[in-house]
Amino acid sequence: MNMMSEAATEKAVNAPADEPVIKMRGKDVCVFYGPKQALYDVNLNIRENTVTALIGPSGCGKSTFLRSLNRMNDTIDICRVTGDITLDGEDIYDPSIDVVELRARVGMVFQKPNPFPKSIYENVVYGPRIHGLVRNKADMDEVVEKSLVRAGLFNEVKDRLHEPGTGLSGGQQQRLCIARAIAVSPEVILMDEPCSALDPIATATVEELIHELRENYTIVIVTHSMQQAARVSQRTAMFHLGVLVEEGDTDKIFTNPDDPRTQDYITGRFG
Amino acid sequence: MSEPHTVTAYDDELRWLSRRLSEMGGIAEGMVADSLTALINADTGLAQRVISEDLLLDQGEREIYEKAVLVIAKRQPMASDLREIIGSIRIASDLERVGDLGKNIAKRVISIHTMPQPKKLVRGLEHLSELALTQLKEVLDAFSSHSSEQANSIRERDEEIDAIYTSLFRELLTYMMEDPRNISACTHLLFCAKNIERIGDHATNIAETVFYVATGQQMSVDRPKDDESASVVADPVK
Numbered sequence: 325m326n327m328m329s330e331a332a333t334e335k336a337v338n339a340p341a342d343e344p345v346i347k348m349r350g351k352d353v354c355v356f357y358g359p360k361q362a363l364y365d366v367n368l369n370i371r372e373n374t375v376t377a378l379i380g381p382s383g384c385g386k387s388t389f390l391r392s393l394n395r396m397n398d399t400i401d402i403c404r405v406t407g408d409i410t411l412d413g414e415d416i417y418d419p420s421i422d423v424v425e426l427r428a429r430v431g432m433v434f435q436k437p438n439p440f441p442k443s444i445y446e447n448v449v450y451g452p453r454i455h456g457l458v459r460n461k462a463d464m465d466e467v468v469e470k471s472l473v474r475a476g477l478f479n480e481v482k483d484r485l486h487e488p489g490t491g492l493s494g495g496q497q498q499r500l501c502i503a504r505a506i507a508v509s510p511e512v513i514l515m516d517e518p519c520s521a522l523d524p525i526a527t528a529t530v531e532e533l534i535h536e537l538r539e540n541y542t543i544v545i546v547t548h549s550m551q552q553a554a555r556v557s558q559r560t561a562m563f564h565l566g567v568l569v570e571e572g573d574t575d576k577i578f579t580n581p582d583d584p585r586t587q588d589y590i591t592g593r594f595g
Numbered sequence: 596m597s598e599p600h601t602v603t604a605y606d607d608e609l610r611w612l613s614r615r616l617s618e619m620g621g622i623a624e625g626m627v628a629d630s631l632t633a634l635i636n637a638d639t640g641l642a643q644r645v646i647s648e649d650l651l652l653d654q655g656e657r658e659i660y661e662k663a664v665l666v667i668a669k670r671q672p673m674a675s676d677l678r679e680i681i682g683s684i685r686i687a688s689d690l691e692r693v694g695d696l697g698k699n700i701a702k703r704v705i706s707i708h709t710m711p712q713p714k715k716l717v718r719g720l721e722h723l724s725e726l727a728l729t730q731l732k733e734v735l736d737a738f739s740s741h742s743s744e745q746a747n748s749i750r751e752r753d754e755e756i757d758a759i760y761t762s763l764f765r766e767l768l769t770y771m772m773e774d775p776r777n778i779s780a781c782t783h784l785l786f787c788a789k790n791i792e793r794i795g796d797h798a799t800n801i802a803e804t805v806f807y808v809a810t811g812q813q814m815s816v817d818r819p820k821d822d823e824s825a826s827v828v829a830d831p832v833k
Contacts, residue, residue: 551671578673580811590673592605593598 347372347512347542348393348430353407355388355397362388365407366568368561370512375534375543377557377574379550381594384563386546390514393544394430395423411512428455431510435517437497439489439504444481447489447500448472451508467507474540475503476533495526502533506541513537515545519552531556550590554578562586608666609676612659612683613739619655619690620735622648624728626697627794631724633701634787635717637708645701652694659687675811682808686738689797689804693731696790696797703783710780713770719763720784723791726756730798734805743809749802750814756795757823763788764824 348370355363363385370376370393378386388397395416397403409416416426428451439447448468452458458467468485472478477499481492489500498518505513515534519527534543534556547553553560554574561571562583570583581587588594600606626645633641663684666672672680730749737745767785770777806814 550673554673579677581674587674588598591676592600592602592670592673594601 344374345372346370347412348544349408349410349413350389350393351408351410353389353392353405353409355385355392356404356406357400358402362566363392364566366563368568368571370542370544371559372542373538373540374559375538375545375557376559376561377553378544378546378561378563379548379553379589380563380569381589382548385566386561386563387516388566389563390516390544390546393512393514394427394432396427396432398423424455428508429510430512430514431505431508432514432516433498433501433505433518436521437494437501439492439497439500441488441490443486444472444489444492444500445485448503448507451504455508457508471503471507472500474506474537475499476529476536477503493526495522495529498522498526498530499533502530502537506537510541512542512544515543517546517548520548527552550578562589564589602670605666605670605676608662608670609679612662612666612680615655615659615662616683616686616690617735617739619652619659619687620731620738622651622655623690623693623697624731624735626652626694627700627724627728627731627791630697630700630704631721631791633704635721637704637712639705639708642701642704642708646698649694649698652691656687656691659683675808678808678811682738682804685804686801689800693794693797696794700787700790703787707780707783712780712784713777716763716766716770716781716784719759719766720788720791723756723759723763723788724794726752726759727791727794727798730756730795731801734798734801737802737805738808741805741809743806746802746805746809747814750799750806753795753799756792760788760792761823761827764827768827 346369350366350368350370353363353366353368354361366385366389368389378390380386391397392405392409393416397405405417411426411430415421416430440450442450445464445468448471449458449464452464452467458464469478472481477496480496481500489497492500498521502513502518518534519530522530531552534545537543545553545556547556557574559571560574560577562569562577562581562585564585570577570581570586572582577586578590581590626648629641630645632638633645663680666680667677670676730752733745734749736742737749764785767781767788771781803814806812
């Protein structure tokens with residue numbers, strides 16, 4: 325007993341200060357759509373306060389993996405997930421887990437900006453309100469301003485908070501969706517090709533935002549743009565035919581990947 | 596190169612770079628060989644030709660540089676492609692320097708062709724240049740075949756060039772001390788020897804680039820010994 329606690333103390337002391345903290349852990353994750361298997365034994369750790377990019381050709385399973393991180397796949401009847409996915413060590417597929425609460429902790433931003441047909445203000449405050457995070461007008465004003473500031477949108481919309489969110493430009497709408505996602509103070513933000521419907525300038529704004537959000541959030545992003553993955557992420561995971569091919573530091577993956585499939589994919593040689 | 600790219604024009608562009616680089620390599624090799632022939636035969640006509648050929652290498656370097664920048668802008672290359680393109684730029688500039696060194700030897704041929712030259716020394720230079728040229732040839736082969744092993748052995752062999760250069764350096768000093776009338780020619784020959792030794796260094800640089808292009812790793816930092824002529828001094832005349 326004594327020895328064990330001593331060993332534990334020693335371990336804690338010896339642990340390097342920059343040892344990455346694992347926010348989410350996927351272990352032997354398999355996903356099936358009916359009889360068809362979409363993911364095969366994926367083992368992937370998501371580091372805290374890190375941007376992890378999931379790359380790979382269409383149909384490789386990267387979005388499927390992303391969606392399994394906040395149980396978005398639950399909405400598909402025929403979808404079945406096996407293996408373990410944990411958030412801070414807690415199994416997110418445990419029957420006792422409240423899925424609504426899980427999705428507040430693990431938020432999501434989609435490919436096409438999808439603001440509610442309501443005002444900018446209502447778009448942001450909707451989540452905090454249903455999760456009971458705000459009690460009065462002052463709370464709401466605060467969360468709206470804070471989220472819009474964090475999403476880099478506040479200055480552009482502060483004079484028209486009560487106008488419809490759908491009236492904004494594409495890039496602004498996507499940042500509104502990011503503001504909506506962060507309004508409920510999530511710990512992890514999942515982004516499924518967040519810039520594919522945006523022009524280069526709006527893309528750059530969102531990328532800059534991702535860079536800033538990383539300080540406070542853990543981000544997992546699916547992207548078809550190699551350059552975007554190389555620019556915004558610190559870790560990259562490459563999927564192919566439902567298998568996690570390779571995972572590592574982004575700097576390494578894009579200059580000298582280990583797996584020939586990664587090499588072929590990122591250099592544009594996939595048949 | 597492994598599989599072809601989905602965009603075939605991309606492959607064409609990479610092939611263009613590699614072909615242009617081989618051409619530059621051929622010209623650089625020819626210039627160095629010709630400059631030595633010109634030196635041995637005191638052939639000023641050939642020396643003139645070497646001097647005029649340098650333009651071709653300058654042009655080649657510029658073209659490769661511009662094309663490489665364009666390919667980067669258009670294709671946003673990754674991994675081995677990116678390493679290859681950056682490698683092309685570096686190798687082109689090494690080859691351009693090799694051409695400059697050959698040209699410099701040719702200029703010296705014109706200056707010293709009327710002076711008597713110690714035959715033995717000129718032969719020593721010839722041997723040195725053969726080694727340097729072999730290195731250059733092999734390193735260009737290594738580049739086109741992406742062979743990291745070959746690149747490694749080239750770097751190892753640079754030691755030999757350095758050793759011969761150091762011994763030539765001593766010999767030239769001895770000649771100069773024997774008869775001050777040798778000083779002018781010997782000084783020029785000394786620079787020729789130094790130029791050839793530098794050509795060997797450029798071959799080594801290229802080998803290091805080839806190794807990086809092929810493996811994505813840098814060669815180990817402990818390079819074989821440098822030439823030791825920096826520490827050679829003439830014994831005082833008694």
